[in-house]
Amino acid sequence: MPRPTLADVARAAGVHPGTASRALNPDLRGRIAEETTKRVREAAERLGYVVDSVGRSLRTGRSRTIGVLVPDLTNPAFPGMIRGIEDELRVHDYAALLANTDNEVEREAELVATLKARQCDGFIIASAMRDDPVVRELVTAGDKVVLINRLLDDTTASAVVSDDQSGIAAAVHHLHGLGHNAIGHIAGPRDLSITRTRRVAYAQSMKALGLRGYVVLAEAYTAPAGHDAALRLLKRSRVTAIVAGNDMLAVGCFKAIEQLGLSCPEDISVVGFNDMPLAAHLRPALTTVRMPQYDMGVQAARLVMKADLSPETVVLPTELVVRASTGHVE
Amino acid sequence: MPRPTLADVARAAGVHPGTASRALNPDLRGRIAEETTKRVREAAERLGYVVDSVGRSLRTGRSRTIGVLVPDLTNPAFPGMIRGIEDELRVHDYAALLANTDNEVEREAELVATLKARQCDGFIIASAMRDDPVVRELVTAGDKVVLINRLLDDTTASAVVSDDQSGIAAAVHHLHGLGHNAIGHIAGPRDLSITRTRRVAYAQSMKALGLRGYVVLAEAYTAPAGHDAALRLLKRSRVTAIVAGNDMLAVGCFKAIEQLGLSCPEDISVVGFNDMPLAAHLRPALTTVRMPQYDMGVQAARLVMKADLSPETVVLPTELVVRASTGHVE
DNA sequence: TTGAAAGCGCTAACAC
DNA sequence: GTGTTAGCGCTTTCAA
Secondary structure (H helix, E strand, O other), X not given: OOXXXXXXXXXXXXXXXXXXXXXXXXXXXXXXXXXXXXXXXXXXXXXXXXXXXXXXXXXXXXXXXXXXEEOOOOOOOHHHHHHHHHHHHHHOOOEEEEEEOOOOHHHHHHHHHHHHHOOXXXXXXXXXXXXXXXXXHHHHOOOOEEEEOOOOOOOOOEEEEEOHHHHHHHHHHHHHHOOOOOEEEEEOOOOXXXXXXXXXXXXXXXXXXXXXXXXXXXXXXXHHHHHHHHXXXXXXXXXXXXXXXXXXXXXXXXXXXXXXXXXXXXOOEEEEEEOOOOHHHOOOOXXXXXXXXXXXXXXXXXHHHOOOOOOOEEXXXXXXXXXXXXXXXX | OOOOOHHHHHHHHOOOHHHHHHHHOHHHOOOOOHHHHHHHHHHHHHHOOXXXXXXXXXXXXXXXEEEEEEOOOOOOOHHHHHHHHHHHHHHOOOEEEEEEOOOOHHHHHHHHHHHHHOOOOEEEEOOOOOOOHHHHHHHHOOOOEEEEOOXXXXXXXXXXXXXXXXXXXXXXXXXXXXXXXXXXXXXXXOOOHHHHHXXXXXXXXXXXXXXXXXXXXXXXXXXXXXXXXXXXXXXXXXXXXXXXXXXXXXXXXXXXXXXXXXOOOOOOEEEEEEOOOOHHHOOOOOEEEEOOHHHHHHHHHHHHHOOOOOOOEEEEOOEEEOOXXXXXXX
């Protein structure tokens, strides 16, 4: 036998389908006779009835589905956030449709189109650039959009970010406290908001300490790009410490340091950003700024489920996690 | 103005909605007048029409949506597979609904129920145990189920797995070729099929070489569990090499080796399994059996989209990737 | 408090 | 080759 429909339940309970629908709707508790509700509930239970959300969506125009766009799920920064998103959505009977953009705007646009076709009630986007045409279009079309780990230059969309400013400041002060004065920074690609936030925070922290900064740009937030950037930084300057734009860049630093016959933390200290799952298991264990990935996901989910559209930015605290990749300057 | 419907397009093109539907359906190419097709296509383009998949699903009874269940997205073994799944699904206009089970059967059952409510056309499950009641129920209910990186004891469901047998054999032979005779194995939890496959492969390979085996069980496929198991193994036996059940267990081995004042690979060689993203960046870089995660995802997606239900098992080749964590016995 | 009926957007069976 | 019609499962307005 196929899945029972509401009509089946209604028949079994001896009521009209409309009544059955109401009896199963918790919001209408009190407006339906106790006795009827009970009969319907029992019939539903007995038949193993589960509401067909396709029929419901067609009728209500809402799907309880959120489109989630990440650049690349393989990047260790994202799984934590997605878990947070998914767990929180599910509590409210929402589901997540996942898609990878590979940081390609065209692909992102295409994905958004197919997600819209699926009547997503909103979007959580972790792949937005500082000026993202796709996001802009969604916002002007009146769709619910929440950015995560990203901001737009004009803050027209809601967003959840970590307090990178404080995180970077903590990293710089930590290094300075260990006796480092020549501290470099490896920044990520320019078109991402986190790159700018972190670089500015680095520059300000250095300035506040009366120190000169050394900044090198990496082409992507990946280990190879970090490796390349670290080689440039170490050849060009005499830094004794590096604040990497994220953990993957820090991994690239480790490689560069080794390749130059130096060692970490004896010769060069390194601080990462994110506290990705394996950060504690690297050698040396990576000192890094922890971003509350799971909580960011939870908050993003809450924002996207909220009724009103007024843009709102949530900033969650970061925390410096000191491990073995930073040490006293020799 | 709200999103245009098919009726809007039909009106704009001066045809009946039914005709518009056919004109936009690529399968009916040739059965519709060239001229009509063109007019409808243009109107759709002009209005920015995108099919409403909710309406379509309700009518066709299929949603072009696949439920994807993983134990925990945070585990680095899964993102690669999920990318493969998602990419392949999207080529065929399917989408993936993602959910984490945390290896809890109850949660898994609950998730399956809500995914069924959303009319998923099929399920890809990476969290199944060797004897999984939830999977069994899906199969008997006639739902399309494909397991990935898992098998049932009775092979009543389709599955995509890697050739762990060959992979483990390659690992053992590699170690033996380096002069190791005392080779231990850290196996994962008993209720997963991969645990058994790998342990049996290990035992057979050792036996074929005339060597005695040393097996220790880890409570989970995690670094702490690997750490604990490695300590037990190293205290109980005089092994000079360890074949870990997966990369996370190998990471735990590293920690245990260090803790005992030994070093890898000088004192103890370690081989992992999976070749997770950061395996090459660990110190020492991890020698491991590469599992074709992305391809496994692709194959799983293809199987789940196939029309017929007859269970089918796809085995993809593994490859030993030799890095720095294995060396000649001293 | 419940029944009746309409209709969300789409496609497929049938008629011409 | 195209128009017509019905109906997928659900919720909600309107009546009673």
